[in-house]
Amino acid sequence: MKYTFGIFCMALFLSSCGSNTTENSEETTAPLNQEEATNDVGIVTVYSHRHYDVDKKIFTDFEEKTGIKVMVKEDKASKLIELIAQKGDDADVLITVDVARLEQAREKGILQPIESEVITGRVPDKFRGSENHWIGLTKRYRILAYSKERVDPEELTTYEGLTNEKWKGKIAVRSSDNTYNQSLMASIIANSNQDEATK
Structure with missing residues (x-):
C-alpha cells in the first residue's frame, strides 16, 4: 500500500480548519481489537509524531462523520519514517512536525503525491511540497524568549x-x-x- 492522504486527509484538513488550535510506539484513539486490526476495510492507519488533544478530536470527528475507524501509531518522527520504510504496508497517513522531516520521508520514497483538488485548491503552494507529496496542516512560530528584567x-x-x-x-x-x-x-x-x- 502506498501512503497517501485520500479522503482521510481531506476530512482531517477540513476539520482542522475549524478546530481550536514516547519513546515506545503505542496506539491511541479508538483502539481496535485483533479482528478489526487485521481487516483493513473501513480502517485508516495514521503514523503520528504529534500528541495533541486537538488531533484526537479531529480523528474522533472523522470517525463520527465517515464511520471509518482511525488507528494511530505514535513515536518519534525518525522512528516512524524508518518503520514505514521497512514494514509500513499498513500506513495510510504520516503526520509529523517540521518540513525537514517531511522531506526526509519523501526522499525515502514512502510518500506519493496527493491527488485532491479539494486539498490543492485550499492549501497555497507555499504550504505544499513541490510535487504535492505533503501539505502543511499547522504553523509554528520560532520565537525569541528573554528576561524582561535584563533585556530591552x-x-x-x-x-x-x-x-x-x-x-x-x-x-x-x-x-x-x-x-x-x-x-x-x-x-x-x-x-x-x-x-x-x-x-
Missing part, C-alpha cells in the same frame, strides 16, 4: 539581532544539526540571504 525588547526584534556581539555567550539554542534549527536557517536564507544566516 527594542534590542531584540529579529533573529538577526542575535548576531550582535552583545549577546555572545548568552544564547541558549538547539544544536546546528537539529532539524528545527536547520529549518530556521533555511527560512532566514529564503527571507533574507545566506550572509545573514551564516553570521
